[in-house]
Amino acid sequence: MKKNIKIVLEYDGSRYDGWQKQGNTDNTIQGKIEGILKKWSGEEIEIHGSGRTDAGVHARGQVANFHIHTKICQTADEAKQYLNRYLPDDIRVLVAEEMPERFHSRLNAVTKTYSYTVETAARKSVFDRKYVYGLGKTLDVNTMRKAAAELIGEHDFKSFCSNKKMKKSTVRRLDSIEIIEDGSKVTFVYTGNGFLYNMVRILTGTLLEVGLGMRKPGEMKMILNAMNREAAGITAPPEGLFLVNVEYEK
Amino acid sequence: MKKNIKIVLEYDGSRYDGWQKQGNTDNTIQGKIEGILKKWSGEEIEIHGSGRTDAGVHARGQVANFHIHTKICQTADEAKQYLNRYLPDDIRVLVAEEMPERFHSRLNAVTKTYSYTVETAARKSVFDRKYVYGLGKTLDVNTMRKAAAELIGEHDFKSFCSNKKMKKSTVRRLDSIEIIEDGSKVTFVYTGNGFLYNMVRILTGTLLEVGLGMRKPGEMKMILNAMNREAAGITAPPEGLFLVNVEYEK
Numbered sequence: 001m002k003k004n005i006k007i008v009l010e011y012d013g014s015r016y017d018g019w020q021k022q023g024n025t026d027n028t029i030q031g032k033i034e035g036i037l038k039k040w041s042g043e044e045i046e047i048h049g050s051g052r053t054d055a056g057v058h059a060r061g062q063v064a065n066f067h068i069h070t071k072i073c074q075t076a077d078e079a080k081q082y083l084n085r086y087l088p089d090d091i092r093v094l095v096a097e098e099m100p101e102r103f104h105s106r107l108n109a110v111t112k113t114y115s116y117t118v119e120t121a122a123r124k125s126v127f128d129r130k131y132v133y134g135l136g137k138t139l140d141v142n143t144m145r146k147a148a149a150e151l152i153g154e155h156d157f158k159s160f161c162s163n164k165k166m167k168k169s170t171v172r173r174l175d176s177i178e179i180i181e182d183g184s185k186v187t188f189v190y191t192g193n194g195f196l197y198n199m200v201r202i203l204t205g206t207l208l209e210v211g212l213g214m215r216k217p218g219e220m221k222m223i224l225n226a227m228n229r230e231a232a233g234i235t236a237p238p239e240g241l242f243l244v245n246v247e248y249e250k
Numbered sequence: 251m252k253k254n255i256k257i258v259l260e261y262d263g264s265r266y267d268g269w270q271k272q273g274n275t276d277n278t279i280q281g282k283i284e285g286i287l288k289k290w291s292g293e294e295i296e297i298h299g300s301g302r303t304d305a306g307v308h309a310r311g312q313v314a315n316f317h318i319h320t321k322i323c324q325t326a327d328e329a330k331q332y333l334n335r336y337l338p339d340d341i342r343v344l345v346a347e348e349m350p351e352r353f354h355s356r357l358n359a360v361t362k363t364y365s366y367t368v369e370t371a372a373r374k375s376v377f378d379r380k381y382v383y384g385l386g387k388t389l390d391v392n393t394m395r396k397a398a399a400e401l402i403g404e405h406d407f408k409s410f411c412s413n414k415k416m417k418k419s420t421v422r423r424l425d426s427i428e429i430i431e432d433g434s435k436v437t438f439v440y441t442g443n444g445f446l447y448n449m450v451r452i453l454t455g456t457l458l459e460v461g462l463g464m465r466k467p468g469e470m471k472m473i474l475n476a477m478n479r480e481a482a483g484i485t486a487p488p489e490g491l492f493l494v495n496v497e498y499e500k
Contacts (some may be wrong), residue, residue: 010376010377012376012377012379058377089376090376090379091376092373092375094373123342123344125260125310125342126260126261126262126342127262127308127381129339129340
């Protein structure tokens with residue numbers, strides 16, 4: 001008999017090649033966790049993440065699940081203890097719980113929240129160097145809020161997707177974009193039912209171009225309608241991005 | 251002719267063996283800076299720090315000064331630019347300014363401020379792993395404030411000094427200890443006219459023992475009077491400690 005264990009993870013993505021396992025020279029979050037589960041159980045156990053994070057992207061609440069024999073793991077708490085004992089200190093299991101057999105961290109996710117933080121001051125603190133994008137320019141936050149409002153709702157976000165060969169639907173629902181000022185830092189918080197490859201970073205890059213006066217808020221509809229990556233702004237760099245939270249149906 | 255340049259530095263001390271240069275296998279902040287000044291000027295230039303920081307201790311506003319030929323460096327801003335170009339990304343010059351010839355960053359310092367942050371929750375965030383001490387226990391902040399009040403003023407702090415062979419005076423003036431709660435974190439902010447070797451970490455260790463109910467606030471006077479390191483509490487670990495600011499006479 002197997003248990004289906006859901007884990008909530010926090011990680012500093014700075015020194016990893018992202019979430020998703022990569023063949024032989026593996027230096028990924030998924031690879032680290034699967035390596036420990038293999039050592040524990042003696043068999044290959046695949047973990048399913050709620051979504052990939054790119055190299056250098058961080059998580060405060062990534063969710064994953066895996067199936068493991070009850071002979072090896074009797075309680076979810078055992079899994080948390082074992083993983084935290086062997087994980088490097090930049091990856092932590094915050095919560096582990098047993099789920100119904102059919103639970104899948106990606107397929108059952110209802111909403112996800114990401115944050116992206118930018119430093120507008122000329123200089124970024126050394127303590128922020130891996131966690132904040134050093135833009136170094138002043139942003140017009142009110143204008144960015146107007147542009148953000150144009151992006152809310154269900155749209156085809158093809159223009160905000162780096163994967164040009166994407167065959168599946170690129171329609172997603174963006175529930176909110178909060179833009180928070182804290183001293184010289186600006187944080188964008190995105191919540192929606194799903195995000196395409198690089199979507200948060202391209203949304204941020206585009207909003208930054210609005211905040212810098214390079215684009216008008218009214219252009220957002222045109223960018224959505226273009227369904228072409230070239231129409232949107234830059235892909236903001238990875239270090240400012242955090243996967244904050246993944247919600248499931250109760 | 252030489253200029254006397256004062257620099258204000260920010261650094262993440264995590265991967266260094268502290269401020270003070272050490273012979274051959276040097277991996278110190280002072281060593282990094284002097285190495286760059288030597289490359290620039292072609293001669294050995296000694297920098298004088300306002301004080302040493304231990305391995306793993308950070309700075310938001312360390313101050314240092316050095317003398318350099320006007321042939322090499324015409325303006326303080328040139329020194330800032332040159333250093334920041336070659337310094338690793340965990341050490342930054344925030345400010346550089348030309349000072350009168352007699353200015354000395356240690357001898358002329360009037361007050362210094364340090365902060366020390368503790369996580370009282372069971373688990374420390376991965377993002378805090380190098381910057382916060384993971385105590386993992388609840389603290390009685392009001393009782394710690396009572397103990398802190400007993401330590402304010404001019405005292406012989408010999409009991410709070412790790413250097414047992416200290417021959418110079420161990421009398422210092424502690425102007426304030428602020429204890430700030432922020433969620434599950436507690437930060438101690440110390441300002442005084444000077445601090446002995448490990449003094450901030452021993453003050454913090456002792457106050458933590460009060461906050462945990464292992465000592466009474468009234469014991470502080472006794473500890474000061476003992477003039478013996480054994481009388482005080484533990485030396486709190488380095489990662490929670492930041493040199494925040496050094497003040498000079500205007």
